[in-house]
Amino acid sequence: MTTLERLTADLTVSMKARTAFRTNTVRQAIAAVRAAEKSGPAARELTDEQIQAVLAGEVKRRRESAQIYRDADATERAETETAEADLIEAYLPATVTPEVLDQLVADAIxxxxxxxxxxxxxxxxxxxAAAAGLGRVDGKELSARVRRALQG
Structure with a gap:
C-alpha cells in the first residue's frame, strides 16, 4: 500500500469516526500531495519517495510554525502545529538513529x-546516497556530523 493510499484510507476511517482534527490534518496532507502532483508544466503522478518528500516538507513547515508560535507566546497554536506535524510524521519512514548516521559518515569519508x-x-x-534506503535522514544533522568528522 502506497503512502497516498494509506492517507486516503485513513481519511475515510477518521471521517467515519468523526475525528475532526485527524480528518483535517490528513486532508491537508493529501492536498499538499495533490498540489505537488499538479505543479510544474504538466500534471504527473508522484512516486512514493516523492510523496514522502512532500510530507517531510509539511512536517518541517509545521515544526517551524510551531516554533514561531512558541516565540510569540501562542502556545495553543504551537501545540496544534506540533500535533499536526506528529500526525503527518507517522506516515514517513523511521528516522535513522544517530549511531547509524555516524557509521554512514565514517563509511562515506x-x-x-x-x-x-x-x-x-x-x-x-x-x-x-548510502542513507537513501535506510529511512529518513535529517539533512542538517547529517551535515553537522560530516563537518564535525572532517574537522576533528
Whole structure:
C-alpha cells in the first residue's frame, strides 16, 4: 500500500469516526500531495519517495510554525502545529538513529578519501546516497556530523 493510499484510507476511517482534527490534518496532507502532483508544466503522478518528500516538507513547515508560535507566546497554536506535524510524521519512514548516521559518515569519508572540509560536498553526496534506503535522514544533522568528522 502506497503512502497516498494509506492517507486516503485513513481519511475515510477518521471521517467515519468523526475525528475532526485527524480528518483535517490528513486532508491537508493529501492536498499538499495533490498540489505537488499538479505543479510544474504538466500534471504527473508522484512516486512514493516523492510523496514522502512532500510530507517531510509539511512536517518541517509545521515544526517551524510551531516554533514561531512558541516565540510569540501562542502556545495553543504551537501545540496544534506540533500535533499536526506528529500526525503527518507517522506516515514517513523511521528516522535513522544517530549511531547509524555516524557509521554512514565514517563509511562515506573512508570511501571518498576525504581529509578536510573542502571535501564536504563529496562526503555529503556519498552519505546521502548510502542513507537513501535506510529511512529518513535529517539533512542538517547529517551535515553537522560530516563537518564535525572532517574537522576533528
Amino acid at each position: 573512508a570511501a571518498s578519501g576525504a581529509s578536510s572540509l573542502k571535501d564536504m560536498g563529496t562526503v555529503m553526496k556519498a552519505a546521502n
